[in-house]
Amino acid sequence: MADFLRDLFRAMPKAELHMHLDGALEVKTAIELMTGRAPDAKAPDGGGTECPKNAAGGAFRAQSYEALYRRLVIDGPLATQAALLGRYDLPIELLQSEEALERVTDDLLRAKAADRVRYCEIRWAPALHCAGGLGVRRVVESVARATKRACARYGILARLIVVGMRFHAPRENVSMLRQAAEADARGLLAAADLAGPEAAHPDPTVQQPFFDAARRLGLGLTLHCGELPSSADAIRRCVLRVAPDRIAHGSGAAADESLCALLAERGIRLDLCPTSNIQAGLYADYADFPVATLFRRGVPVSISTDSPVISGLTLSEEYYRTAAGGRLGPAELWAINLASLDSIFAEDAVKRALKAEFRAWAHGVSELCPDASRPD
């Protein structure tokens, strides 16, 4: 049964709405960026022991392939969300050139296409990639260029979301957004997001000028909020005062039935990442993660990996683990996948085409669409 479910989730066309570019830096690419050459497959440590200069002029510390893997990929629960966010430090340090940004974007879309993700949204904070001298415009143009190319090469659709940071002043985030909007993003820039350590910066409403600027620029709006099980009040405040189109995480809403009703009524989708939240020590396991509760209360949800390399899994595996431990069957997970297309930051024609494609694929697959496969 386990193999059947894994194969089913691998084969089904999927949408992934919550995914960070700097959480997708593969170990072999990290070594290439550090050493200027591909890792040596024959060397026991992958050959990742050299330490030339990084793009910002500083030297990287020598590390073995295995040490680098351990530094990038989480393989057990961490103590806090802050510890998980610390895993982004090295990727951000390495992704400071156009070449590096293009490379990680290509790697990400290739891996997603291989996992049958048909549509994804890539988010990242351009301001964190300017230490090597790139401005926000060039950062956005590099990622957009690579996205366009990779989408054509691998047969996948994507849109971009630029992220403002909670620890940056609102005027800095507004400035980033304006520069991003001026860049030649090839029609792919679709939304703005706010991210960063929530415990240290609990009130997102201080970033209202950033949210207003996103709306003025005609962008969709999402923000990271409410990962903690006890964060229902923060999510309610965010819904009522910021009124985002979607919320990244927001699983804490499950503790409050009236908040669930509010999210359902307003159609605000929670882009959940079960593994990432479990790794951050916020939930004990998949049975503890409240996706089933939220779904059955009518809250729009989607399922994503957050960071495919840092969290160390594909979207198919995320679905499988959710099914295995999260009290949801394949038909419910398929319904979540299909409905998530209603909230993507893409044009209506793209939504319609993807929905038609997904429905056509699932027609007659009785585990996903039990009603459709019944004889009339």
Ligand SMILES: [Zn+2]
């Ligand atoms: Zn995230």
